[in-house]
Amino acid sequence: MKLARIQTVSGPCVVAISSDGKRFCQTFRAGSGEADMESLIGELVASGSELTTPPAEADWKSLDEVKLLAPLSPRRNVFCVGKNYHEHAKEFQQSGFDSSSKDGEHAPPYPVIFTKAPTSIIANGEPVDAHRQITSQLDYEAELAVVIGKGGKAIPKSEAWKHIFGYTIVNDITARDLQQQHRQWFLGKSIDTFCPMGPWLVTADAIDATNATIQCRVNGELRQNANTADLIFDIPTLIETLSAAMELHPGDVIATGTPAGVGLGFKPPKFLQPGDVIEVSIDGIGTLTNVVV
Numbered sequence: 519m520k521l522a523r524i525q526t527v528s529g530p531c532v533v534a535i536s537s538d539g540k541r542f543c544q545t546f547r548a549g550s551g552e553a554d555m556e557s558l559i560g561e562l563v564a565s566g567s568e569l570t571t572p573p574a575e576a577d578w579k580s581l582d583e584v585k586l587l588a589p590l591s592p593r594r595n596v597f598c599v600g601k602n603y604h605e606h607a608k609e610f611q612q613s614g615f616d617s618s619s620k621d622g623e624h625a626p627p628y629p630v631i632f633t634k635a636p637t638s639i640i641a642n643g644e645p646v647d648a649h650r651q652i653t654s655q656l657d658y659e660a661e662l663a664v665v666i667g668k669g670g671k672a673i674p675k676s677e678a679w680k681h682i683f684g685y686t687i688v689n690d691i692t693a694r695d696l697q698q699q700h701r702q703w704f705l706g707k708s709i710d711t712f713c714p715m716g717p718w719l720v721t722a723d724a725i726d727a728t729n730a731t732i733q734c735r736v737n738g739e740l741r742q743n744a745n746t747a748d749l750i751f752d753i754p755t756l757i758e759t760l761s762a763a764m765e766l767h768p769g770d771v772i773a774t775g776t777p778a779g780v781g782l783g784f785k786p787p788k789f790l791q792p793g794d795v796i797e798v799s800i801d802g803i804g805t806l807t808n809v810v811v
């Protein structure tokens with residue numbers, strides 16, 4: 519099932535999305551009308567109830583009539599994983615932009631965890647501000663993002679799948695020059711508008727997250743084309759690693775890393791320019807589209 523947030527006259531509202539991604543239904547469950555996804559997930563976890571897809575005769579309306587918001591508005595940072603596909607770890611290490619790796623090291627021995635500020639999140643269709651006054655090396659990163667359902671601390675790998683509510687798409691936009699200059703990645707990845715997310719989330723039953731095609735196109739050109747089966751550190755390992763250190767909460771987001779084919783991997787690099795259209799697609803979720811301005 520697909521769930522999104524839309525803007526209504528009375529504020530943000532969680533809605534169900536039709537399987538073709540073209541219509542929404544506001545009254546998709548008893549007591550519906552939550553303003554934020556985190557509250558809905560928290561309520562479902564607390565009550566143990568499950569969502570069911572609204573029937574065909576429900577009150578479906580065209581998505582063209584409303585403004586889509588990012589599916590989540592997390593209260594804390596988006597957790598992210600760096601260098602989590604072998605081919606991307608190699609292209610990053612060889613690009614000269616990676617100030618975090620040791621000589622000759624293609625894959626990190628432990629997950630590389632960083633975060634993006636929640637203020638960097640934008641919705642499908644919203645513009646990415648190129649911030650040309652501070653960066654000239656803007657890059658895209660297509661990523662599968664995990665949305666936590668039932669929270670917990672010290673979650674073992676064997677239990678991790680039970681803590682996942684669903685999945686969405688994140689484009690981990692990065693200012694490569696800032697990422698390199700400042701050595702620590704936070705600044706170059708947390709710039710306002712640098713975290714496109716959406717267009718919606720899908721519940722965990724909707725996709726096989728261990729075998730999903732992930733692609734990124736820039737102006738229609740296929741740049742990234744991989745499968746989540748190739749993650750270096752799989753999703754249970756990421757949940758175990760994070761939850762060992764801090765309690766995870768309903769609605770927390772973990773962006774699992776990007777595959778090869780980012781702009782810096784090309785010779786010469788293909789950095790984003792104003793006017794570029796970035797489309798990130800994941801099997802079973804949909805396509806997240808944003809334009810650089």
Ligand code: MG
Pocket residue numbers: 598599600659661690775776
């Ligand atoms: Mg990334």
